[in-house]
Amino acid sequence: xxxxxxxxxxxxxxxxxxxxxxxxxxxxxxxxxxxxxxxxxxxxxxxxxxxxxxxxxxxxxxxxxxxxxxxxxxxxxxxxxxxxxxxxxxxxxxxxxxxxxxxxxxxxxxxxxxxxxxxxxxxxxxxxxxxxxxxxxxxxxxxxxxxxxxxxxxxxxxxxxxxxxxxxxxxxxxxxxxxxxxxxxxxxxxxxxxxxxxxxxxxxxxxxxxxxxxxxxxxxxxxxxxxxxxxxxxxxxxxxxxxxxxxxxxxxxxxxxxxxxxxxxxxxxxxxxxxxxxxxxxxxxxxx
Amino acid sequence: xxxxxxxxxxxxxxxxxxxxxxxxxxxxxxxxxxxxxxxxxxxxxxxxxxxxxxxxxxxxxxxxxxxxxxxxxxxxxxxxxxxxxxxxxxxxxxxxxxxxxxxxxxxxxxxxxxxxxxxxxxxxxxxxxxxxxxxxxxxxxxxxxxxxxxxxxxxxxxxxxxxxxxxxxxxxxxxxxxxxxxxxxxxxxxxxxxxxxxxxxxxxxxxxxxxxxxxxxxxxxxxxxxxxxxxxxxxxxxxxxxxxxxxxxxxxxxxxxxxxxxxxxxxxxxxxxxxxxxxxxxxxxxxxxxxxxxxxxxxxxxxxxxxxxxxxxxxxxxxxxxxxx
Numbered sequence: 001x002x003x004x005x006x007x008x009x010x011x012x013x014x015x016x017x018x019x020x021x022x023x024x025x026x027x028x029x030x031x032x033x034x035x036x037x038x039x040x041x042x043x044x045x046x047x048x049x050x051x052x053x054x055x056x057x058x059x060x061x062x063x064x065x066x067x068x069x070x071x072x073x074x075x076x077x078x079x080x081x082x083x084x085x086x087x088x089x090x091x092x093x094x095x096x097x098x099x100x101x102x103x104x105x106x107x108x109x110x111x112x113x114x115x116x117x118x119x120x121x122x123x124x125x126x127x128x129x130x131x132x133x134x135x136x137x138x139x140x141x142x143x144x145x146x147x148x149x150x151x152x153x154x155x156x157x158x159x160x161x162x163x164x165x166x167x168x169x170x171x172x173x174x175x176x177x178x179x180x181x182x183x184x185x186x187x188x189x190x191x192x193x194x195x196x197x198x199x200x201x202x203x204x205x206x207x208x209x210x211x212x213x214x215x216x217x218x219x220x221x222x223x224x225x226x227x228x229x230x231x232x233x234x235x236x237x238x239x240x241x242x243x244x245x246x247x248x249x250x251x252x253x254x255x256x257x258x259x260x261x262x263x264x265x266x267x268x269x270x271x272x273x274x275x276x277x278x279x280x281x282x283x284x285x286x287x288x
Numbered sequence: 289x290x291x292x293x294x295x296x297x298x299x300x301x302x303x304x305x306x307x308x309x310x311x312x313x314x315x316x317x318x319x320x321x322x323x324x325x326x327x328x329x330x331x332x333x334x335x336x337x338x339x340x341x342x343x344x345x346x347x348x349x350x351x352x353x354x355x356x357x358x359x360x361x362x363x364x365x366x367x368x369x370x371x372x373x374x375x376x377x378x379x380x381x382x383x384x385x386x387x388x389x390x391x392x393x394x395x396x397x398x399x400x401x402x403x404x405x406x407x408x409x410x411x412x413x414x415x416x417x418x419x420x421x422x423x424x425x426x427x428x429x430x431x432x433x434x435x436x437x438x439x440x441x442x443x444x445x446x447x448x449x450x451x452x453x454x455x456x457x458x459x460x461x462x463x464x465x466x467x468x469x470x471x472x473x474x475x476x477x478x479x480x481x482x483x484x485x486x487x488x489x490x491x492x493x494x495x496x497x498x499x500x501x502x503x504x505x506x507x508x509x510x511x512x513x514x515x516x517x518x519x520x521x522x523x524x525x526x527x528x529x530x531x532x533x534x535x536x537x538x539x540x541x542x543x544x545x546x547x548x549x550x551x552x553x554x555x556x557x558x559x560x561x562x563x564x565x566x567x568x569x570x571x572x573x574x575x576x577x578x579x580x581x582x583x584x585x586x587x588x589x590x591x592x593x594x595x596x597x598x599x600x601x602x603x604x605x606x607x608x609x610x611x612x613x
Contacts, residue, residue: 039399095591096398097343101541102587104345108534108580115573222530226410229403264418271407271414278404279390 006137011255017144017213019251020151021206025224026231026243027155028202031162034175034238035195037096038088041103043203044221044228045110050076050207051216052118058125058211065127065211069150072204080200084193092192107221115218122215143212152244154205158198159240171195175238223267227254230274236284246285291465299461299549303454310450318446324559325453326514331539331551332460333508338545339473340493340500341397341480342388346405347536349412350380350505352528354512356416359428359522362439369440372513377506383408384505385498392497397483406533413528427523430516440517449518456514457552460507464548476500508536531576538579541586544593553594558582 025047032040050072057063057071087106091098133140162168174181174191182188214220231250235242250270258266277285306325310318330351337344357379358372387408391401416422435442442448467473475496478486486493516522526532543554558579565575590597 039403091587097338098587098591100343100399100402101537101591102584104534105580105583105587108583109577112573112576112580116577226403226407230407233400233403262418265414268411268414268418271411274407275387275404275411278396278400278407279394282394282396282400 007259009138011259012252013138013140014144015252015255016248017141017148017251018254019248020148020155021209021247022224022228022231022251023244023247024151024155024202024209025206025228026235026247027158027240028199028206029228030232030235030238030240030243031158031171031195031202032199033232035171036088036092036192038099039103039229040196040199041100041225042107042110043103043199044224045107046076046079046200047203047207047210047224048114048216048218048221049110050204051211051220052114052123052207054208054211055118055123055125055216059123065125065208066146069205069208072208073201076204076207077197077201079197079204081193081197083200084196088196089189089192111218111221118218120218122217124215125211127212141213147209147212151206151209154202155240155244155247158202159244162240167194226271226274227267230270230277233274233282234277234285236286239284239286242284242286291469294549295462295465299458303458306454307447307451310447311445315446318450320560320563322446322449322453322514322518323563324555325450325457326511326518327535327539327559328552328555329453329457329460329514330508330511330536331543331555332457332464332548333504333506333511334536335504335540335545335551336464336507337501337504338540339476339480340497341483342497342501342504343399343402344405344501344504345402345533345537346407346409347504347508348528348530348532349383349405349409350508351512351515351532351536352409352412352416352522352524353380353383354509354514355516355522355527356422356428356512357509358440358513358516359430360422363428363430368438369513369517370438372516373510376509376513380505380509381502384501388498388501389494392494409528409530409533413524416524416528422524425524427521427526430520432520441520446518449514453514456510460510461548461552463503468548472496472499534576534579534583538583540593541583542593544595544597546592547595547599550593550595557594 025043029040029043032038032043053075054065054068054072057068058065087102088099091102127143129142129146131142133142133145162172170181170186171191171194173184173186174188178188181191210216210220227250231247232243234246234250235244250273253270253273254266257269261269306321310321330347333350334344334347337347354372354376357376358369361367361371361375362369387404391397391404396404417425422428430441432443433439433441435444437448475491478489478491479493479496483493512527515527519526539554539558540551541554542558543552544550562575562579565578566572569575586593590600592600
């Protein structure tokens with residue numbers, strides 16, 4: 001096969017654009033895992049819900065996704081906060097499979113409720129800036145590019161928030177040792193709810209962003225579930241920069257696999273990599 | 289001794305009753321009984337994985353292996369589907385060991401094991417979607433032939449399916465009950481309660497984890513064979529799909545994971561209920577929501593299932609400390 005630099009770059013960029021969304025969801029998930037040691041199975045289903053709310057705002061009130069972005073962020077922060085307070089907090093101290101099964105059940109409920117309300121037809125949001133840009137012979141899809149920029153910036157902002165502010169320090173302290181954090185006067189329960197809300201807000205943002213360039217359907221979150229878990233495992237648990245990097249890496253791998261192996265197997269290759277990484281390097285590629 | 293009494297005076301009459309109803313009752317009741325038994329078998333398999341603390345979200349992979357082996361051996365190679373009862377357990381054991389051995393060796397446990405198994409099922413599903421050998425998204429369709437035991441197809445009455453499912457269930461259950469009276473069960477309990485502590489006192493956790501996942505894969509794949517022979521159609525969606533995982537784990541979660549009869553009880557609650565909903569409301573969507581609600585409520589009421597709830601209440605009444613598993 002002849003090497004085609006344009007094609008190579010286009011695949012690379014598409015992969016990076018997709019990877020940015022993985023990175024964003026992955027940071028949210030790794031935040032939840034890092035603080036509470038909980039695997040939130042419903043994360044990607046909440047992302048689908050956010051996508052549908054964006055779609056609704058667009059279809060009913062003609063609100064552009066970029067305008068509804070802050071509102072969705074706030075809404076999902078609140079949803080995550082309350083969800084943690086009322087449904088996960090009572091389960092802390094119970095066997096760990098309890099939260100896994102709970103989030104699995106919640107994701108089933110939400111997914112099928114979406115199916116019931118909005119039906120299975122794919123829906124499309126057409127932002128005003130849709131179209132593509134020619135850049136030195138490369139086709140760059142503008143909505144994808146915008147979502148890439150927003151996702152990267154928010155993932156990095158989250159990282160800065162966690163490392164530079166006092167609240168972030170409290171969260172990271174709780175990650176490292178919850179008893180010690182409690183003794184230092186950190187309100188651990190509040191930290192839990194807060195970080196769950198923040199993680200969920202990331203999922204909400206990702207939902208808005210995928211609206212920009214994907215037709216959405218109720219099952220859009222399914223491939224994301226395993227992919228984003230691959231992202232956080234590969235990045236090393238609780239390692240935010242690692243999650244961002246591996247999000248990009250997996251996105252690129254997915255697109256190259258889709259081109260060279262076939263689009264049906266686009267997820268198989270990253271998942272195989274996930275299985276191998278988990279078995280050989282359980283602490284992640286960037287872990288200690 | 290108690291176990292034996294329960295088996296002889298509760299389980300055996302129950303089986304005979306099911307056989308009687310499926311031979312003489314309407315065919316729809318027979319179908320409901322068959323599906324309940326099939327998911328009970330799959331769920332017992334899943335529960336054995338839980339015995340060593342391995343919560344699997346990917347048992348659809350083993351279910352799918354059973355279904356596909358039966359279908360492919362009959363449709364493509366024209367041999368009796370019964371050979372699947374030898375081949376499918378072999379393949380699924382290999383797969384289970386290939387996944388569990390390294391994960392027990394390198395400390396992949398808890399939620400990560402669940403994610404690993406989920407990824408395994410996803411990989412299998414997407415591969416089968418793209419593989420010509422497995423018939424891609426169309427799946428494998430059986431030709432319809434007259435009733436025969438060798439072809440493993442019964443159309444005039446579905447009762448033989450129930451009989452075969454009962455045999456498999458009984459073998460699986462007696463294995464499980466026997467196992468609970470041996471040292472192995474203590475190995476499982478220590479492994480699931482605290483793997484590090486178990487290793488520290490010299491329990492070979494690796495052995496117990498591999499053993500439990502191999503047994504679990506074998507039993508679940510048997511249920512997959514039954515599924516393929518009953519529906520006579522196997523596709524990546526109906527045999528390995530995401531919802532198959534839920535169907536497999538739900539009976540055990542509802543009935544009780546750590547009691548041998550728990551999955552059976554759960555399956556005979558959930559499947560007839562779902563059948564009823566399908567008749568009343570039709571929509572496939574609604575009963576997935578109900579499954580989700582049931583899952584969530586069971587997590588809050590009693591993570592050990594209905595049987596766990598019952599033993600907790602009865603032991604409280606009698607003032608005996610319940611055996612905390």
